[in-house]
Amino acid sequence: xxxxxxxxxxxxxxxxxxxxxxxxxxxxxxxxxxxxxxxxxxxxxxxxxxxxxxxxxxxxxxxxxxxxxxxxxxxxxxxxxxxxxxxxxxxxxxxxxxxxxxxxxx
Amino acid sequence: xxxxxxxxxxxxxxxxxxxxxxxxxxxxxxxxxxxxxxxxxxxxxxxxxxxxxxxxxxxxxxxxxxxxxxxxxxxxxxxxxxxxxxxxxxxxxxxxxxxxxxxxxxxxxxxxxxxxxxxx
Numbered sequence: 453x454x455x456x457x458x459x460x461x462x463x464x465x466x467x468x469x470x471x472x473x474x475x476x477x478x479x480x481x482x483x484x485x486x487x488x489x490x491x492x493x494x495x496x497x498x499x500x501x502x503x504x505x506x507x508x509x510x511x512x513x514x515x516x517x518x519x520x521x522x523x524x525x526x527x528x529x530x531x532x533x534x535x536x537x538x539x540x541x542x543x544x545x546x547x548x549x550x551x552x553x554x555x556x557x558x
Numbered sequence: 559x560x561x562x563x564x565x566x567x568x569x570x571x572x573x574x575x576x577x578x579x580x581x582x583x584x585x586x587x588x589x590x591x592x593x594x595x596x597x598x599x600x601x602x603x604x605x606x607x608x609x610x611x612x613x614x615x616x617x618x619x620x621x622x623x624x625x626x627x628x629x630x631x632x633x634x635x636x637x638x639x640x641x642x643x644x645x646x647x648x649x650x651x652x653x654x655x656x657x658x659x660x661x662x663x664x665x666x667x668x669x670x671x672x673x674x675x676x677x678x
Contacts, residue, residue: 453621486664494656495668496605507659507666523641539605543664546618547595547607 454478454542458550464558471527473553475540484520484544487525490552491536498527499538530555560585562655562669569675576645576674580638580655588613588633592658594642595665596629606651611638623668645676 455478465471475485483503488496497547498507500516503523513528527534535557566578580594587594596608609619611629619627628641640654652671659666 469673488665490605493655495671496665497668498659498664498666501659501664501666541605541607541664543662546620547610549605552604 454481454545454548456540456542456548456550457538458540458553461551462554462556464556465530466558467530467532469530469558471530471534471555473525473538473555475523475525475550477521477523477542477544480521481542481544484542485518485523486541486543487514487516488539488541489534489536490539496539512523519533527555560657560667561656562667564653564655564669566653566672566674568673569677570624570645570649571678572646572676573644576640576642576649576676578640578653578672578674580639580640580669582636582657587631593660593661594631594638595658596627596638597607597654597656597665599654599671600648600651600668608640613655615665618641638675647676650674650676 457476485503487500490496499510499514503517503518515526517524536553537552539552561568561583563581570576595610611617617629626643628638652673654671655669656665657667
């Protein structure tokens with residue numbers, strides 16, 4: 453099984469901050485990684501697919517990068533609507549989610 | 559626009575079988591272009607992928623639930639189903655159905671989810 457280790461579990465930030473969330477795969481998943489945003493009581497929303505591709509309609513302040521088995525989601529300038537929980541997910545071999553990162557107001 | 563809607567009993571007794579339905583509108587589950595998945599989320603916890611079904615009925619369930627989970631479909635009703643046998647309180651969760659944005663890709667479309675509580 454492929455394990456996804458996401459960090460940090462919680463992140464406190466202010467509006468306008470640059471925020472980075474990291475996800476590490478236990479083995480190679482090539483670029484088959486997605487990032488989702490989830491707000492309380494709602495289904496997750498796809499932000500990034502294939503490690504770096506921005507889903508249609510998602511603001512350009514969201515970006516993804518990859519270095520080997522380490523993946524990063526960056527929010528360039530945090531907006532009030534961005535306070536939420538973020539999950540990474542691999543889909544190289546079946547599907548596995550990371551544990552999630554809650555972005556809260558500092 | 560494709561929409562997914564989960565439905566189910568809300569409350570299930572321990573050791574019974576949980577049965578959920580994902581109704582798909584605006585698109586066909588008979589398309590060769592997508593997998594249709596079930597995912598769950600325990601209260602206050604992260605996301606857990608349960609498994610998927612393809613248009614031809616081929617399924618895959620995560621090993622952690624494979625012995626208890628069955629995914630099926632009815633193409634005439636355009637519905638996907640999840641049956642989870644011998645449930646315990648640990649199966650209390652919000653259950654989502656989701657579709658790939660394209661075959662083998664990330665989950666591009668999700669249903670709103672349905673809460674299932676296992677309790678006597």
